[in-house]
Amino acid sequence: MSNVSNFTYDEISIGQTASFNKQVGEQDVSLFSALSGDVNPVHLDESYAAGTIFGERIAHGMLTGAIISAALAMELPGPGTVYLGQTLRFTRPVKIGDRITVHLEVTGKRDDKGFVTLDCKVLNQNDKLVASGEAQVLAPSEKITIERTSSPRFGLID
């Protein structure tokens, strides 16, 4: 059980970096289908996916977006961050079992508003770019620390 602290606006500097990684498992793709409503067979049906240009099941593009959002919320700036906007380019498919790493770098600060812009690059385990973009956030004004515990756990219901 570890704690997560944030970086307040004043503690953030241009060029500051952070990273966050996650293995994209079978269950993540099923969870994403359930919560978004996107039940396309390219994500859920192995035999269907084998006949597509991808040749196998792939994760939803926006699942990578979700992991970028977690990087911002958990690492930099961290807890208390308010998400204002994001651009995304999906450049390569993420396959089931891939481990992807989000690399964040602070590229801008706007003192009058507390806004921070971050360059976002997401690489797979072979260091190939799967997505990139820019995030804009309102950085926290107060230092806070939360417990990294309480991720809800889910199981498939048949």
Next chain:
Amino acid sequence: MSNVSNFTYDEISIGQTASFNKQVGEQDVSLFSALSGDVNPVHLDESYAAGTIFGERIAHGMLTGAIISAALAMELPGPGTVYLGQTLRFTRPVKIGDRITVHLEVTGKRDDKGFVTLDCKVLNQNDKLVASGEAQVLAPSEKITIERTSSPRFGLID
């Protein structure tokens, strides 16, 4: 059990619209925390959230992004769409229990590549804009129909 058909590139015209709606429930927010890794208490802890500027628990911003991605994948262009990119502005918080509707409108086609751009606006049940942006997709070249059934079902594990 209904079927979902797509619109191929040739069937898509500038100005064409579609919509997709979803009520954002308690479980969607927990699922999003589990799959993304963002376990910030503003999403998960009612008493913590009461002390924030939001006054109550809010959904993750990128959960709205996930629902936009489902609108593209299920409605317009529909199954077989390849997601190329997305811009997003988060303008208002989405609260637990809100019903949000994604409105898509085709704003551009690029014949040499098969790319389609769509304006995306997301409104809550009070017709207030919660997010907006632009999607870029590779539209399907073949007509396909899938069953709208198989959304995986999940339950909380204690």
